[in-house]
Amino acid sequence: MQELRSDGWDNFLQKVTSFCIKHGVEVPTMDGAYVPYGKLARYARARNQTNDDHFRRKVYIGVIDQISQELDNRFDEINMELLSCMAAFSPSNSFASFDAWKVRRLAEFYPKDFSNNDLLKLELQLDNYIDDMRQDASFQGLDNIVDLSVKLVETKRHKVYDMVYLLLKLILLLPVATTISERVFSALVIVKTKTRNMIGDTVLNDCLVTFVERDIFFQVDKDDIIETFMSLRKRRINK
Structure with a gap:
């Protein structure tokens, strides 16, 4: 990103200019005065701003x-360490990225799944695990951890290296869990509006579930919903 910021403008401008010429779009001269859309030329002269200043610096x-800034906010030091540790599981190039310390460090991010005894067991398994993987021809040519997890199950290695396989499953679940959390937060802005700012947690949770999983709920028959609602307790029947 820093390289694009410092030295990428000329190449970017050339590509944009070629695109505009190809599609008949007028290309303003970069040394000319910048005139915002809908403004008069004297407005541009008063601001004394060139097209280069606007498009290069402002845009x-x-x-x-x-x-x-968005990348810095999303990928802080903890997230970067997590991603770096996850890369140690990569089977590419005969597990060239494998690092036992990083794998153990990755397990420490899941204290509820790995106790101190589990961490010791994981360390013991890692020494045999990497030697076994590199010597077994069936694990050669793998490119991602999804294929690695499948191959472990096919060869029954997931029972031998149960701690390694557990950590591998947690890694595979992480993108899914992150995506679901992002969907919920996005839905929260839509569901909890200003007119619903006093909504309770239980009702809010039910609304979010039905909104996020609306594709599933659209397939539910309305009569089934009514019958289920009526069976919760006895109600008066309208005649």
Whole structure:
């Protein structure tokens, strides 16, 4: 991102210019005065801003700075360490990225799943695990941890290296859990509006479930919902 910010403008401008010429879009001269859409030329002269200043500094560099800030917010030191430890599981190039210390460090991110005894058991399994993987021809040519997990089950190695396999499953579940959390937070903005700011946690949870999983709920028959609701307790029947 820093390289794009410092040295990427000329190449980017060339690509944009080629695109505009190809599709008949007028390309303003970069040394000319920048005139905002709907404004008069004297407005541009009063601001004394060139097209280069606007498009390069305000737009191009401005967007890169926003992306960089977003990346910094999402990938802090803890997240970067987590990703680095996850990469140690990669089976590419005969497990060239394997690092026993990083794998153990990864297990420490799941204290509810790995007790102190489990961590010791994991350390003992890792020494035999990596030697076994590199010597077994069936594990050669794997490119990702999904294929690795499948191959472990096929060869029954998931029972031999149960702690390693447990950690591998947690890694595979992490992107799914993160995606679901993002969906819920996005839905929260839509469901809990200003007119619903006093909604209770139970009702809010039910609304979020039905909103997030609406594709499933659309398949439910309305009569089944009514019958289930009526069977909860006796109700008066309208005549």
